[in-house]
Amino acid sequence: MQAVMTVEAIKAAEQHWAQRQGGETWSLMLKAGQAVARHARRHWPSAHRVLILAGRGNNGGDGYVAATELLSAGLAVDVLAPAGEPRSGSDAQRAQQRFQQRNGTLVDRFDAQQPWDLIIDAGLGTGHQGVLKAPWPALFEQVRALQVPVLAVDVPSGLDASTGQADGAALPATRTLSFIACKPGLLTGDGPGLVGLLLLDSLGVEADAEPFGHFLDDAPAWPPRPANGHKGRFGQVAVLGGAPGFTGAGLLAARAALAAGAGRVVWHTDGSGVQAALATQPELMTAAPDASAQGTLVLGPGLGLGSAADSLYQRYLNPETQGVLDADGLTWLSQQTQIPVMPHWVLTPHPGEAGRLLGCDSAAIQADRCRAALALAERYQSVVVLKGAGSVVAWNGELRFVHPGTAAMATPGMGDTLAGLIAALMAQGQSPDQAAQTGAWWHAYLAWQLAQHQRVVLATDVIAAIARADQYSG
Template structure:
């Protein structure tokens, strides 16, 4: 796991580092620019001609250092600086002078030829709002060259704090992030426009304490362990899941959730549904047990999945009241229609994992979907605080929030944008909880494997279905 720092926190860390290293951030800029040049040469071997798009700030300074380093190894470099040279008495100006001392010059417009690589050092983490008209025109013409792009800290046009992107954003093939990952690279539109992420810490150590402005935040960039199964195991050791989902005509959602819980390793899985729909379980997954979905259900010690395809009828309302209002020991995963009931009758739900998509999150917070997507990090943290539980805000780069901690998940793949993926995630998390994982660990582990396995399947299939993913969950 790697720390994620807010944009302002990174600036604070840089100042602290400078205070302890002679008062200058210049060494950090030289390391950053050198890292860009090294990455360019490593991933695009045989480079002969590179464009560097350079702004007037520190991001441009990184670009000038990279340009100087590339020239030193024989690469032809053209620096395009649409706003001119950096301001005097800045690190960026010093970097420009180093480049100029090598005989490097600046261009304000694009050459007519095409490069082997474009290094985007225009804005970095400083982008907020809309791109200026001159930059929009420049980036549009860069895209026409169809050259690969290496973004420095963030693609131009991406808000590195929120993950919102300008329509004219220059999509990157790779993005190198300095000191720590920034939140906007990992959620919202970030995963779709950053390409492969590379972290370069520049040798900076983070101070102790919270990484995020409101607590700890980390990027789950490696596999999380699933529950072990001892050699003398029997099914009774792995808990039970009861899926109360899939009202008449909406059985697919409940069946997917139940199958995912079984694939995750739960010892016993019951699907509460109509007798007619229960027949499908015998065909699709005979290992499942089924029983009728009724309003007088009495909770036991199982983990529950409440909501997928449940509807908003009287039975659904009775189940919500029984599990969420009356039985304070009931626990599990609340998804889909279950979240709609929670929005109607809000209360703290300590024992439940909430799995809203942006529209459901908007209802839970009484805001618009656009507002949720404008700052997904803040929305996830607010949901967790308001409902006092673990929350997974779904979408590209899902976020897990729990007691002031924020986890940025594996980005998954667009091929996973298919029906039933949320139902499968709910069942997977419930299956992990049944085997003894706490809500926070089950949410992190389930969300990570859900996205990772989907991304792996996307290497083979153009479209990944929920049933494909369920089969993959069972594999090691």
């Protein structure tokens, strides 16, 4: 588990490090640039001609240092500074002068005919916010057209390292080498689609501030299954969802709960649901929609908002019950003037549902997904999984970033599957926050693994993979 720090906290850590060095920051830039060169040679050993895009600030300075190191290693290196010279008297200017003193080549334009093997993006770094300004958008369009590997320095240019929002012209990286600590924007929102493979080098700098959150870079453990276990030891899940016309939502949640190891799964459904269960998953138990539900609940997928559904929401959303509230259940919750107390519940909204719960639109949620998730968790005193690229889990002021997943999983029923998976983990004894982290991580990771071999991943594909999860743990 890696600490995730805000951009401001990382800047403060750099300042504290410099103070301990007598106010000198040059050696830190040397470390960063040398790390970039080292990673470039390690991951692209056959690259002989490199183009470095250098901005005017410290990110560009790191690029100039990397250029000098690669030049010394015998590579052909060109540096393009599209926004102009570094600021006078800065470390970046010193790095540029050092590169020129080694007879490094500064080019004045982007030449698409050059046979570059690697492009290093040392353009904008963590200081970027908002819309990219000229000359960057046109340049990045030319770079993308080359289809040459890109190594981003600290953060892909055009990505807001704090929020995960990105300009549409941002430059996607093949790999991103981030420094000191992971930044929130690399792990959620547009970040996962831009960073490529994320690497981290602390540069020997310790950030003393309290982490903003933590990134689960290793697989969370599944609940243990003792050798003498029986189904009665692994809990019960009750799925209340899948009204007529939306039967599949309840069925997917119930099947996911079974695949995740719940001892018994009871799907509260009508006659058509009973037939569907018998045909596709005979291990499921069924009960009438209004029968008393026991165990960990999945409430909302395909349940609707009519009077029958309303009575179920009012009946089960209280401090004594535990479960996962999803889909129609979240819409119902957003319409309530009095907020029910649900300390043992996990809410799993997508950005649109999160917007309804907070009284805003999905664009406002996406503008700062981390803050939105934390606000929802505080408002409802529950655990929140804000779904989407780079899902985040929030509760009681805590924040976790899980596996970023893949666009291949943008298919119907994925949320229903996640709800059933989390509920099964809760039924087996994991706390709501543990179950949310474990479920969200594995849900994204398994889909990502499947996407290595198929263009589109369906919810039923993930359900099958959940039961075989150990095969995907490499």
